[in-house]
Amino acid sequence: xxxxxxxxxxxxLLLVPxxxxxxxxxALLSLVTRILIYSIAAASLNFILGYGxxxxxxxxxxxxxxxxxxxxxxxxxxxxxxxxxxxxxxxxLLVTLPLAVIVAGAFAGLVGALSLRTSGVQFIMxxxxxxxxxxxLFVSLKTYGGEDGIIIRxxxxxxxxxxxxxxxxxxxxxxxxxxxxxxxxxLIQSSFGTVIKGIRQNERRMAALGFAPYRYKLYxxxxxxxGAGLAGALMANFLRFTSxxxxxxxxxxxxxxxxxxxxxxxxxxxxxxxGAFLVLESxxxxxxxxxxxxxxxxxLVVVLGTKGGLGGLIGKLAxxxxxxxx
Amino acid sequence: xxxxxxxxxxxxxYGVMLFLLAAGLTLIFGIMGVINLAHGSLYMxxxxxxxxxxxxTGSYWLGLPAALAAAALTGFAxxxxxxxxxxxRDHLDQVLATFALILTFNQLIILGxxxxxxxxxxxxxxxxxxxxxxxLFYPPxxxxxxxxxxxxxxxxxxxxxxxxxxxxxxxxxxxRDMVRALGxxxxxxxxxxxxxxxxxxxxxxYMAGPISAVQVGMGEQIxxxxxVVVVVGGVGSIKGAFVAGLMLGIIDTMLxxxxxxxxxxxxxxxxxxxxxxxxxxxxxYLLMALVLLxxxxxxxxAGA
Numbered sequence: 001x002x003x004x005x006x007x008x009x010x011x012x013l014l015l016v017p018x019x020x021x022x023x024x025x026x027a028l029l030s031l032v033t034r035i036l037i038y039s040i041a042a043a044s045l046n047f048i049l050g051y052g053x054x055x056x057x058x059x060x061x062x063x064x065x066x067x068x069x070x071x072x073x074x075x076x077x078x079x080x081x082x083x084x085x086x087x088x089x090x091x092x093l094l095v096t097l098p099l100a101v102i103v104a105g106a107f108a109g110l111v112g113a114l115s116l117r118t119s120g121v122q123f124i125m126x127x128x129x130x131x132x133x134x135x136x137l138f139v140s141l142k143t144y145g146g147e148d149g150i151i152i153r154x155x156x157x158x159x160x161x162x163x164x165x166x167x168x169x170x171x172x173x174x175x176x177x178x179x180x181x182x183x184x185x186x187l188i189q190s191s192f193g194t195v196i197k198g199i200r201q202n203e204r205r206m207a208a209l210g211f212a213p214y215r216y217k218l219y220x221x222x223x224x225x226x227g228a229g230l231a232g233a234l235m236a237n238f239l240r241f242t243s244x245x246x247x248x249x250x251x252x253x254x255x256x257x258x259x260x261x262x263x264x265x266x267x268x269x270x271x272x273x274x275g276a277f278l279v280l281e282s283x284x285x286x287x288x289x290x291x292x293x294x295x296x297x298x299x300l301v302v303v304l305g306t307k308g309g310l311g312g313l314i315g316k317l318a319x320x321x322x323x324x325x326x
Numbered sequence: 327x328x329x330x331x332x333x334x335x336x337x338x339x340y341g342v343m344l345f346l347l348a349a350g351l352t353l354i355f356g357i358m359g360v361i362n363l364a365h366g367s368l369y370m371x372x373x374x375x376x377x378x379x380x381x382x383t384g385s386y387w388l389g390l391p392a393a394l395a396a397a398a399l400t401g402f403a404x405x406x407x408x409x410x411x412x413x414x415r416d417h418l419d420q421v422l423a424t425f426a427l428i429l430t431f432n433q434l435i436i437l438g439x440x441x442x443x444x445x446x447x448x449x450x451x452x453x454x455x456x457x458x459x460x461x462l463f464y465p466p467x468x469x470x471x472x473x474x475x476x477x478x479x480x481x482x483x484x485x486x487x488x489x490x491x492x493x494x495x496x497x498x499x500x501x502r503d504m505v506r507a508l509g510x511x512x513x514x515x516x517x518x519x520x521x522x523x524x525x526x527x528x529x530x531x532y533m534a535g536p537i538s539a540v541q542v543g544m545g546e547q548i549x550x551x552x553x554v555v556v557v558v559g560g561v562g563s564i565k566g567a568f569v570a571g572l573m574l575g576i577i578d579t580m581l582x583x584x585x586x587x588x589x590x591x592x593x594x595x596x597x598x599x600x601x602x603x604x605x606x607x608x609x610x611y612l613l614m615a616l617v618l619l620x621x622x623x624x625x626x627x628a629g630a
Contacts, residue, residue: 055418114615118622121361124417125557126618129611132550140604142597249550253425260422290437296429303423304411 013174017167026166030238031282033170035275036177037234042258042270043184044227049256050265051188052220053200057124058111058131059255062104062225064247066232068138069100071150071242078153093156093163093237097176100233101226107134108225112218128249135247149243156237163237173234180230181271187223188267196220228255261302328462333583334576339468339537341575342475346530347548348555348567349482350523356499356562358516360412361420364404364427365527365552366545372397372528373540374435377446386449390532397528398521405520413516432542443541471533478526479568486564495519499562551578554614560624570625574610581606 013032020029041063048054073096076082076089083089090096111130118126139147155163162168187193195216198206203213236242245251254277262273280298284291351365376393380386408427412420452467486492494515497505506512531544538544555574559566586602593601617625 049418055416055421057421114619118618121355121417121561122557122618122622122624124361124421125553126615128550129554129614133608133611133615136604136607139607140600140602142600146600253421256418256422257425260418264418290433292429293433293437296426296433299426300408300423300430303419303426304408 010178017170021167029166029170031278033166033173033238034235035271035278036173037231037238038255038258038278039271039274040177040180040234041228041231042255042262042274043181044224044231045255046259046262046265046270047184047188047196047227048217048220048224049259050269051193051200052196052217054116054217054221055124056115056127056221056224057249057252057256058127058129059224059228060247060249060251061111061131061134062108062228063232063235063251063255064134064138064242064244065104065107065225066100066229066234067236067242067246068144068150068232069103069229070096070156070233070236071152072144073099074152074156075144075150091154091156093158093172096156096237097230097233100229102229104229104232105222105226108229109218109222112221112225116214116217116221128252131247131249131252135244135249138244138247145243147244149241149245152236152240152242155240169238173238176230176234180227184227185267192216192219257299261299328459329583331459331462332464333579335464335468335472336583337576337579338572339471339475339575340579341572342472343530343534343548344552344555344575345475345568345571346478346526347552348559348571349478349564350519350526351552352556352559352562352564352567353495353499353519354523355556357495357502357519358409358413359502360409361417361424362409362523363421363424363549364431365523366547366549367428367431368397368401368404368524368527368545369531369534369548370431370435370542370545371400372531373535373544374439374444376528376532377444377535377540378439380447381445384447386447389447390529393528393532394525397531398525401521401524401527402517404524405517409520410513410516428546431545435542439542441542443539446535446540448536467536471537474529474533478529482564491515491518551610554610557624558614558617560627563624563626566624566626574613577613578606578610581609 013036016032017029020026020032041059044062045056045059048056072083073090076087077091078089080089090099111127115123115126115130138144144150155169157163158172161172163172195206195211198209198211199213199216206216207213232242232246235246258273258277259270260273261276262269262271280295281291284294288294347365347369351362354360354362354365372393375396376389378389379392380389383389404427408423412423448467449470452465452470455463455465458464484492486495494505494510497510498512498515498519502512505515534544534548551574555567555570558574559568559570582603585606586599589598589602592598621627
């Protein structure tokens with residue numbers, strides 16, 4: 001059942017550019033592209049939040065770092081001047097993407113190593129604090145556009161493909177997206193993933209079993225940061241723009257909303273959540289400029305009324321419907 | 327020297343403001359275990375309601391009770407409708423639900439008052455600068471804020487340490503479940519504490535009006551700084567909120583005032599200004615990270 005759904009879903013995703021082209025709705029294609037990108041970031045947050053029980057309120061920082069790696073490398077590629085005097089710029093996707101992942105992961109290692117010494121409210125706030133620090137750092141860096149951010153005039157190159165074509169860009173992102181989720185699936189099923197889930201349930205028990213919780217949590221935090229960095233790098237390429245807005249704390253909030261909308265700790269939840277959030281946002285924004293009001297109220301209902309997000313809501317509705325029938 | 331004294335007073339005034347917000351927030355945190363991101367919205371509601379009444383009547387002092395009443399009533403409504411359902415939930419649901427409240431309140435204010443900052447009134451008696459020391463002219467309105475904050479701090483100290491409600495609040499911050507097990511009507515206590523926090527937030531919002539702009543989003547700007555104060559001071563501790571509030575208020579103001587000037591000695595002026603402001607904005611977060619690394623529960627954590 002689940003396998004058929006996945007296959008059908010993949011076929012639909014492959015057909016999206018053709019379908020939107022036929023329907024004459026190019027805006028829909030970019031909406032789906034954004035859903036793919038955000039679902040990577042949301043899924044990486046879900047990995048530590050849902051599976052690992054670490055409520056990070058600064059996940060947008062790693063998203064932004066990924067974006068800025070692409071942006072900064074582009075700036076130095078354009079000017080020909082190496083970064084810090086020895087790192088040459090680049091506009092090759094095969095260089096920038098892995099680098100964004102590595103840099104975001106390394107930064108997550110630093111943040112995680114310090115933040116994971118605390119827990120609970122303090123953990124939420126210290127992750128937020130690191131994200132805010134980075135936000136203000138990029139706002140104040142005039143060399144890289146400050147508050148205005150970096151405009152990336154041309155997307156990164158890949159095998160001579162025409163990356164300006166929205167459909168080509170979509171397929172590239174789709175391939176990366178699929179690869180990411182296959183890896184994530186294997187990670188969650190692996191013994192490492194099991195340890196992470198165990199730590200969420202009972203940290204002391206895992207310690208007694210001989211797994212040092214701090215180290216495992218830190219590894220998970222680094223992987224999640226790297227995932228968000230990947231999403232950020234894709235976003236910078238897709239929008240051809242990076243700005244401090246990518247690291248703003250409300251962006252961390254949005255990622256959390258996506259995770260919770262889709263259902264915390266469920267594998268397909270973040271995809272569902274990112275889709276629901278972005279569709280809702282673009283639908284409401286087209287309907288009224290006061291769309292955040294409706295979004296706020298809907299969120300309240302979802303949080304207060306359901307446990308387990310949209311997945312839980314669908315399950316509840318299904319149960320209610322079958323009960324109504326009998 | 328005069329400049330430093332002046333900035334010190336500004337920092338004190340900002341710190342007092344942070345304390346007014348943090349006092350309520352730390353109690354809500356410590357006693358109910360709820361992360362209330364919408365605390366900044368109460369600050370905004372107080373500012374808008376008070377300013378609206380003050381402009382309509384032409385009197386600053388008539389705006390004050392309006393601000394307090396509006397913030398307290400909004401606080402009671404939020405507590406009864408939303409927060410009450412969150413007590414037993416995890417932090418994640420609380421963050422999300424109160425984040426949704428921020429979105430809702432901001433849009434309601436935009437619908438009612440528009441996006442433009444609202445014109446505010448300054449009490450006439452406090453409008454003209456007075457000479458505190460030879461050469462040091464200072465707006466008395468800011469001194470009024472400092473005085474109000476100190477009076478509130480004293481009042482809270484007496485309330486927490488000398489009354490029965492205060493005793494329950496202290497007990498609740500130390501061990502919530504035990505207080506409930508002893509047969510205290512914890513629900514009523516929650517409502518009182520939340521109402522008190524809302525009242526203080528409304529007071530802070532209204533008083534901040536003439537100094538900083540009354541506009542949508544004013545709550546979020548100060549909210550993050552308030553959270554830093556709460557966490558640095560230790561969750562549930564009024565004393566911690568007071569010490570951390572004043573400390574961070576002064577540090578933040580000093581960095582903003584003097585760092586760009588210092589950096590100008592080593593780099594071009596425009597870059598120095600941008601970088602100085604940026605680092606100054608990072609200052610309090612850096613401090614919080616440092617404090618938490620040394621004392622993971624904050625400086626004066628209740629029940630620690």
